[in-house]
Amino acid sequence: MAKRGKKYLAAKAKIDPMRKYSFEEALDLAIECAYANFDESVDIAVKLGVDPRHADQMVRGSVVLPHGLGKQIRVLVFAKGEKVKEALDAGADFAGADEYIEKIVKENWLEFDKTVATPDMMGQVGKIGKILGPRGLMPNAKLGTVTFDVAKAVKEIKAGKLDFRVEKAGIVHAPVGKVSFGRQKLLENIAALIDTLIRLKPASAKGTYIQGIAVSTTMGPGIKVDPLAVRNLVG
DSSP states (O other): OOOHHHHHHHHHSSTTTOBBBOOOHHHHHHHHHOOOEEEEEEEEEESSOOOOOOOOGEEEEEEEEEOOOOOOOOOOEEEEHHHHHHHHHHTTTTESHHHHHHHHHOOOOOOOEEEEEEEGHHHGGGGGHHHHHTTTTOOGGGOBBBSSSSHHHHHHHHHEEEEEEOTTSEEEEEEEEEEEGHHHHHHHHHHHHHHHHHHTTTTOOOOHHHHHHHEESSSSSOOOEOGHHHHHOOO
16 A cells, blocks of 8 residues: 555545544535545545346436536547537537548547537547547437537536446546635535435435435545435535
């Protein structure tokens, strides 16, 4: 195990490992314990009572966080004709067809964070699926990124749209903002995510759905949150 630095250990010493905090307490602690010389991200881990090995218990979706993620998202739109202008007018950083597919293949160009594609482009985009897929960059109809309404898709991404997917262990990991947001904005972002997770609860999931929650900063230790606190967060 890697040796932890003094600042990390000092931050960890402020947290009671046996206690499960309220969201407000956990976020205040996370902000207080942030020690890096940059604006750390605040992340949440939610343990769900699902078995992702079964298709009917896969939890996957997206949510537009009310206060965004605190970073600039570079968007590439695969489109032709008037849809290129529509995408650029909506704020896309790049928009086009064959020229970008060729650039990705020949130059290994990946200077973008999200992609959108019109349905008629998916045949061509599929050819670079082995490049985009493993990096989580493939457009996906279920997430609203394969659409002819490219303007809406781009605006949502730029506004702070978060895509999430439960991992094999039944945990959803997601960023919910920056330390500089402060407690209230982070709370509102978390509420939006948790509310979406609850609405996506599979009908086949039995027992307790939200089993565990923890928040942390980029460099800081995890802080456990009482799952019952969800009731106060989302009503």
